[in-house]
Amino acid sequence: xxxxxxxxxxxxxxxxxxxxxxxxxxxxxxxxxxxxxxxxxxxxxxxxxxxxxxxxxxxxxxxxxxx
Numbered sequence: 001x002x003x004x005x006x007x008x009x010x011x012x013x014x015x016x017x018x019x020x021x022x023x024x025x026x027x028x029x030x031x032x033x034x035x036x037x038x039x040x041x042x043x044x045x046x047x048x049x050x051x052x053x054x055x056x057x058x059x060x061x062x063x064x065x066x067x
Contacts, residue, residue, distance in 0.1 A: 001019060001062060001063070001064045001065070002064065002065045002066075002067050003015060003018050003019050003064055003065075003066060003067065004067045005018075005053070005066060005067070008052070009050040009051060009052050010050075010051050010066065011047065011048050011049065011050060011051070012028075012032060012037065012039065012044065012046065012047055012048070012049040012050075012051060012057065013025055013028035013029060013032060013047040013048070014028075015051050015057060015064070015066065016028040016031070016032075016037070016057070016059060019062070019064045021059050021060065021062060021064070022059075028047060029047050031059060032044070032045055032046070032047045033045055033047070036059060036060070037057060037058065037059045038057065038058040038059075039051065039055065039056070039057045040055055040056055040057075041056075041058075051066045052066065053066050053067055054066065
């Protein structure tokens with residue numbers, strides 16, 4: 001799966017919502033804090049982690065690439 005961003009970067013919580021993997025920012029906050037999300041293959045617990053084109057994140061078996 002891919003998401004396309006208009007800006008230089010997107011924050012991890014916003015990216016999860018954009019990809020449709022969580023229903024709200026609150027949901028994103030909890031799954032990120034619980035260590036359920038990987039960024040570029042590593043668990044990241046920062047909701048504000050900046051993702052740039054070429055980065056990938058993974059949640060619940062779904063891998064998403066930022067374009």
